[in-house]
Amino acid sequence: xxxxxxxxxxxxxxxxxxxxxxxxxxxxxxxxxxxxxxxxxxxxxxxxxxxxxxxxxxxxxxxxxxxxxxxxxxxxxxxxxxxxxxxxxxxxxxxxxxxxxxxxxxxxxxxxxxxxxxxxxxxxxxxxxxxxxxxxxxxxxxxxxxxxxxxxxxxxxxxxxxxxxxxxxxxxxxxxxxxxxxxxxxxxxxxxxxxxxxxxxxxxxxxxxxxxxxxxxxxxxxxxxxxxxxxxxxxxxxxxxxxxxxxxxxxxxxxxxxxxxxxxxxxxx
Amino acid sequence: xxxxxxxxxxxxxxxxxxxxxxxxxxxxxxxxxxxxxxxxxxxxxxxxxxxxxxxxxxxxxxxxxxxxxxxxxxxxxxxxxxxxxxxxxxxxxxxxxxxxxxxxxxxxxxxxxxxxxxxxxxxxxxxxxxxxxxxxxxxxxxxxxxxxxxxxxxxxxxxxxxxxxxxxxxxxxxxxxxxxxxxxxxxxxxxxxxxxxxxxxxxxxxxxxxxxxxxxxxxxxxxxxxxxxxxxxxxxxxxxxxxxxxxxxxxxxxxxxxxxxxxxxxxx
Amino acid sequence: xxxxxxxxxxxxxxxxxxxxxxxxxxxxxxxxxxxxxxxxxxxxxxxxxxxxxxxxxxxxxxxxxxxxxxxxxxxxxxxxxxxxxxxxxxxxxxxxxxxxxxxxxxxxxxxxxxxxxxxxxxxxxxxxxxxxxxxxxxxxxxxxxxxxxxxxxxxxxxxxxxxxxxxxxxxxxxxxxxxx
Numbered sequence: 001x002x003x004x005x006x007x008x009x010x011x012x013x014x015x016x017x018x019x020x021x022x023x024x025x026x027x028x029x030x031x032x033x034x035x036x037x038x039x040x041x042x043x044x045x046x047x048x049x050x051x052x053x054x055x056x057x058x059x060x061x062x063x064x065x066x067x068x069x070x071x072x073x074x075x076x077x078x079x080x081x082x083x084x085x086x087x088x089x090x091x092x093x094x095x096x097x098x099x100x101x102x103x104x105x106x107x108x109x110x111x112x113x114x115x116x117x118x119x120x121x122x123x124x125x126x127x128x129x130x131x132x133x134x135x136x137x138x139x140x141x142x143x144x145x146x147x148x149x150x151x152x153x154x155x156x157x158x159x160x161x162x163x164x165x166x167x168x169x170x171x172x173x174x175x176x177x178x179x180x181x182x183x184x185x186x187x188x189x190x191x192x193x194x195x196x197x198x199x200x201x202x203x204x205x206x207x208x209x210x211x212x213x214x215x216x217x218x219x220x221x222x223x224x225x226x227x228x229x230x231x232x233x234x235x236x237x238x239x240x241x242x243x244x245x246x247x248x249x250x251x252x253x254x255x256x257x258x259x260x261x262x263x264x265x266x267x268x269x
Numbered sequence: 270x271x272x273x274x275x276x277x278x279x280x281x282x283x284x285x286x287x288x289x290x291x292x293x294x295x296x297x298x299x300x301x302x303x304x305x306x307x308x309x310x311x312x313x314x315x316x317x318x319x320x321x322x323x324x325x326x327x328x329x330x331x332x333x334x335x336x337x338x339x340x341x342x343x344x345x346x347x348x349x350x351x352x353x354x355x356x357x358x359x360x361x362x363x364x365x366x367x368x369x370x371x372x373x374x375x376x377x378x379x380x381x382x383x384x385x386x387x388x389x390x391x392x393x394x395x396x397x398x399x400x401x402x403x404x405x406x407x408x409x410x411x412x413x414x415x416x417x418x419x420x421x422x423x424x425x426x427x428x429x430x431x432x433x434x435x436x437x438x439x440x441x442x443x444x445x446x447x448x449x450x451x452x453x454x455x456x457x458x459x460x461x462x463x464x465x466x467x468x469x470x471x472x473x474x475x476x477x478x479x480x481x482x483x484x485x486x487x488x489x490x491x492x493x494x495x496x497x498x499x500x501x502x503x504x505x506x507x508x509x510x511x512x513x514x515x516x517x518x519x520x521x522x523x524x525x526x527x528x529x530x531x532x533x534x535x536x537x
Numbered sequence: 538x539x540x541x542x543x544x545x546x547x548x549x550x551x552x553x554x555x556x557x558x559x560x561x562x563x564x565x566x567x568x569x570x571x572x573x574x575x576x577x578x579x580x581x582x583x584x585x586x587x588x589x590x591x592x593x594x595x596x597x598x599x600x601x602x603x604x605x606x607x608x609x610x611x612x613x614x615x616x617x618x619x620x621x622x623x624x625x626x627x628x629x630x631x632x633x634x635x636x637x638x639x640x641x642x643x644x645x646x647x648x649x650x651x652x653x654x655x656x657x658x659x660x661x662x663x664x665x666x667x668x669x670x671x672x673x674x675x676x677x678x679x680x681x682x683x684x685x686x687x688x689x690x691x692x693x694x695x696x697x698x699x700x701x702x703x704x705x706x707x708x709x710x711x712x713x714x715x716x717x
Contacts, residue, residue: 052411081413092408095399109414319544326543330550369565434554441557444565464601466565468594468645476561 005030005162005194006051011060012218013043013050020046022218023060028162028196033188035197035205037240038215044198045089047215048164051196052084053077064162082110085155085193086164090171091147093139099126099150100135106157125153128190129183145176149183156187162194163187169201177201181208202241206230214240300496306417307425307495313415314422321423321430328389328424328491329431333438335388336381340372340439343380344446347371351447352455361457365466368447369440373470373479377440379527382486385432386519390494393424394515397498398508406499421495428491429484436483478534485526490519575625577664578606581635582616587674589637589646595621597650602627605648621648621668628661629653637674646674 006028013021020043028034036044049055050062053069062069064080072080093102103122107113113121126132129149139147148168155163165184169177185208188195199205205212206226214222214229214237222229222237229237238244255261314320351367397420400406406416444466451457470476494515501511586608595603606620621635633653639646652670662668 054407054410078413078415081411084411086408086411088404088408090403092404094405094408095403096396106412106414109412109419322547323543325547325550330546333550333553373561373565431550434551434557437554437557437561440565441560444561463564470565471592472562476558476565480558 003029005065007063009061012058014058019218024220026213028194030194031192032210033195033208035199035209035212036215037200037205037212042215044215045166048166048198052081083161085160087151087155087168089167091151093147093151095139099137102150103154103157125157129153145172148180152183159191160193165197167199169199169204177204184208299500303496303499304492307422310415310418311422313418321426324423324427325431328427329434332385332388332435335384336435336439337442339384340442341446343376344368344443345450348447348450362461362465364451364457365462366469369444369466369470372440372443373475378436378479378482378486379523381436381439382490382523383520386490386516390490390515390519391512393494394498394512395508398501398511401501402503402508424495425491429487432487433480433483482530485530486523489522489526493519576603576622577625578620578622579662579666579668581619581621581668581671583619583671583673584616585673585676586617586619587637587646587676589674593647595648631660631662631666633668634670635668636672
């Protein structure tokens with residue numbers, strides 16, 4: 001068995017003939033924090049969905065624990081997903097359940113643990129994210145950062161082997177961002193899990209990632225450790241890492257020539 | 270030039286209609302698929318029946334007030350209007366029959382279904398649409414929990430169970446409302462009111478058929494609400510549109526189904 | 538809202554529903570009244586039952602004492618044979634009369650049991666007996682046609698002239714009495 005818990009081989013995926021990914025290869029070694037970076041709309045979140053088996057690739061394959069995800073039937077996929085925890089972009093907490101019930105949800109749904117044990121486990125998980133005192137609150141009563149942390153507690157409820165983070169830093173204040181950043185690293189190491197982070201926040205991601213993939217135009221444009229990438233002279237990586245406005249990633253959406261468009265009114269409808 | 274413009278216009282209208290029809294048929298198919306999946310995964314959700322109980326609370330119990338209050342007024346109006354006409358023919362004693370039959374056969378199931386679509390149906394659509402928008406359904410799926418078994422099926426059965434109960438309550442409360450107007454207010458004989466009713470309302474033909482109707486409406490209204498929520502585009506606008514559609518489609522479906530069911534029941 | 542509270546409310550809700558359905562069945566529908574408890578059945582033959590239907594009330598002195606069981610056609614005598622289920626609590630002499638009445642002008646038809654007790658000693662009706670004296674349903678069309686017929690002959694009598702007035706008067710009274 002290889003040391004790579006998730007492996008993506010020559011993956012292509014697209015909607016209605018328009019390919020979003022054009023032959024992507026990635027490996028995610030056990031115990032590491034691996035980040036997938038790229039601009040908005042480059043299909044990073046879709047990669048997570050492909051790993052989770054929510055959508056099927058057009059070509060190529062995704063292996064999780066050696067099994068090809070899209071060849072599994074429903075039960076097989078559910079079995080694979082039990083090893084995964086996912087933190088959604090906005091937490092995706094169940095708004096009709098309290099914080100406690102949210103974290104208890106996967107345990108209640110997927111295990112036959114007695115209520116007392118679930119209680120202890122939930123409080124442990126909440127303690128790990130520093131929100132044990134908030135267990136009685138409803139998701140609507142939480143701040144964005146707290147909600148993200150509760151969702152994190154829920155994602156690790158069943159001690160998954162793989163934890164996926166979809167934009168874990170998006171929309172957080174700097175303090176919450178730091179807290180979440182710290183948590184991702186410490187939880188990964190404490191649980192011995194593999195973390196996959198999808199993000200476009202360079203500073204935080206580089207702080208905790210062991211390895212980074214850059215996705216652009218449907219392919220892996222660059223990869224390496226954060227240090228390598230900081231030094232990278234590839235124009236795209238340079239633009240992204242240093243947050244420059246214009247560069248290989250154009251400021252303008254592809255359009256007709258500005259002057260001709262202004263003069264020729266008929267073309268805009 | 271004008272002629273070709275006209276032709277283009279007509280073509281555009283026709284293709285528009287065609288697209289819309291295809292869209293409708295597509296949605297019908299998707300709805301039917303969701304219905305079958307709901308039935309298939311119902312077993313899983315029955316193992317945790319408290320989920321369904323919880324939804325009965327939200328759909329049924331929460332609709333009690335509006336159903337009872339409307340039923341009361343509908344019954345009173347029926348008695349007033351009925352008396353006004355019946356007394357011209359000297360048969361004001363038949364007012365009990367009139368009120369009871371109208372309620373048990375038609376108004377009970379139909380008005381309850383319309384109220385249900387407005388009260389519980391919209392709530393279901395909005396809730397599920399919002400769960401989809403905020404990725405709660407996706408999250409569930411990623412946790413290896415089937416959202417159809419966990420979210421859709423309990424709500425479906427709650428609606429199917431609640432509707433006949435609400436309709437029966439509607440009929441009963443409506444009859445009581447009619448009684449209050451007919452007997453103490455207008456002065457129709459108390460005994461005649463009930464005995465005429467009992468002589469002319471048949472348990473199987475009227476009451477059981479009313480319950481069957483409300484069961485069918487329960488399936489239709491709940492399923493429409495669930496599908497609209499489940500299928501809503503994950504945006505605020507999408508959810509609000511889906512909610513509106515729930516009311517419109519449920520109401521039309523209930524009225525059309527009522528005609529179909531009534532024609533079956535009258536022939537039998 | 539904790540779980541037990543929800544259970545309680547749902548329980549109340551379901552109980553209310555049951556009560557409403559039970560109320561509909563008992564108080565509104567004829568589920569109870571069609572089951573009279575212990576009954577005995579007698580038959581009666583009519584030339585015309587009009588729109589009498591099974592399960593129609595059987596009344597004596599205005600009190601519901603039973604229900605019409607079944608209505609069948611006797612092809613030997615060309616008569617309608619009505620089975621009447623009468624509550625065992627009530628007893629009737631064997632020479633009662635069974636009439637079909639209409640409740641109000643347009644109301645439903647019911648069966649009335651009247652009279653009797655003329656024979657001495659009184660023998661009560663028992664299960665399987667037959668009521669011999671019957672009176673048919675009044676069929677509105679028949680009644681109207683007889684009435685119109687009598688009216689027509691009345692006007693014809695008047696047209697014969699004033700000389701024959703006395704005789705025609707006598708004739709019309711005779712005719713007028715006849716149909717009923």
